[in-house]
Amino acid sequence: MRVEYDYDTCIGMFQCVAEWDAFERDEDAGKAVLADSEEQEEDVFVREVPDDAELDAKFAARSCPVDAITLYDDDGEQLIP
């Protein structure tokens, strides 16, 4: 599973931070930060989701009120949202 995080869309409500510890708070920026990610294009960050974190990642993606977090399966199919 792969996660894609749209930094520009994030409005800093931090629900995701409570669901998956890969998301960290940047209080100064009012944005979440996705740890260990690469910037795929401007303000879009991606990383693999470890098998044991898939449930947490799903909760994080579902919790985001602005759909800034997108999950894809290993075939590239979009899972959430």
Ligand code: SF4
């Ligand atoms: S839940 Fe969405 S809007 Fe809130 S901090 Fe996380 S990514 Fe940003």
